[in-house]
Amino acid sequence: MSGNAKAVDVTHARGLGLALAALAKGREDDAMVALTATRQRSFMARALLLSLAERQDANAYDAPRAFEAFIRGGGNIALYSAMSDMLARVYDRYRPARMIDIGTGDGLALVPALAAASHRPREVDVVEPNETMFTKLAARLPLHAGYHQGFEAFAENLGADDRWELAQSTFALQSIPPHARMPALTQLASHVDRLVIVEFDIPMFAEGSIDLYESLARRYELAATEQGEHAELVASGFLAPMLLGQLRAQSPSNWEQPAAAWVDELLASGFQVVEVEHVHDYSWAPAVRIMAVP
Ligand SMILES: C[S@@+](CC[C@H](N)C(=O)[O-])C[C@H]1O[C@@H](n2cnc3c(N)ncnc32)[C@H](O)[C@@H]1O
Incomplete structure (x- = not known):
């Protein structure tokens, strides 16, 4: 992983990481609590809360506008x-x-x-x-x-x-x-x-380990942050469905x-x-x- 990925604040990656771990285990209520606690500082926390509230089960390429914005911005x-x-x-x-x-x-x-x-x-x-x-x-x-x-x-x-x-x-x-x-x-x-x-x-982490979820939290948050003015669109339209699919084995896109x-x-x-x-x-x-x- 590049030095950039480490630039996402550690405590905030930890909070988001805990939410991802809870989502992977199907503990949606715990995930909502952890996401709510980090929502002010995290594009991904806000996008995931929105997806969970809307009960969206979208594929990452269902809204190509978000993917197309993503690949034309940031890194x-x-x-x-x-x-x-x-x-x-x-x-x-x-x-x-x-x-x-x-x-x-x-x-x-x-x-x-x-x-x-x-x-x-x-x-x-x-x-x-x-x-x-x-x-x-x-x-x-x-x-x-x-x-x-x-x-x-x-x-x-x-x-x-x-x-x-x-x-x-x-x-x-x-x-x-x-x-x-x-x-x-x-x-x-x-x-x-x-x-x-x-x-x-991609880096390898033990299946289900907190290191894996913190790494995912850091990498997704950085990917959203790098998008500048398109960060909310990309986080909710592309990154959140991709991440939810990855965490919930039923509908992965990746x-x-x-x-x-x-x-x-x-x-x-x-x-x-x-x-x-x-x-x-x-x-x-x-x-x-x-x-x-x-
Ligand atoms: C991350 S994008 C990459 C697109 C392009 N190659 C690029 O580098 O920008 C992944 C692409 O794979 C396509 N895709 C998804 N499922 C596929 C499948 N089963 N067979 C072929 N392509 C697929 C998506 O529609 C999307 O265009």
Whole structure:
């Protein structure tokens, strides 16, 4: 974790951490007490109180406006710039004629990367299940093929002639539960020459430990605080549903893991991992690029 994440006040991370621990154990009344005690100083406490009061069970991508604001503000500006530069270097080095991006969102990683590269792939395909983001992306980028569906369904329907020299996925595989993404990755392996993923190398803590909840409290609060004028929108529309999903095992939106676990998962899905490279030190956790070949 970067020094920034430690900048969120310790006592306040502790109060929010206690609330998260209570939520994870289904003790909503205790969580409400702890959240109420920290609400004056915490964007996340206010957003969680609102979600709990409204009994919202939203997915983090149900309100794309909040996600789109999030990735265009705070520390995400430098993160996306570093990531697009890195992807452009990958296109220039491997010169794919056909590429596919999985979980493209509205194209904030892909579109600038294509613009920055000297080599432009002849055919760019995308897989994106969210309708709002898929529509925006299709308007921004001339697509060879756009698959408006999840990676799991896409992978199941791959035909013998479907082939890409490069597949990439940035912060999207974490949106798919491991029991579904591993079979999809296994199916993809025989259709690509190379896979590049970018994910966060998140710190490991013992399951259910207070250190885990305090770390989550610090990282989510910092992510909201960095958003400046959009902090309330991002906290309630994107970060709170993401965090509640993560805490309540019934409706998670996120299955992130340390880089070593991504490597193991790719190896178990028919890939060989060629390189793990640091991309950017982000407040949440370092972003890493993992390059794999079947
Ligand atoms: C954190 S966003 C990343 C978007 C984009 N790749 C970027 O770097 O900005 C996660 C993306 O994964 C997409 N997603 C969610 N579930 C998915 C699934 N089952 N298959 C493919 N993409 C999925 C979401 O709609 C969203 O666009």
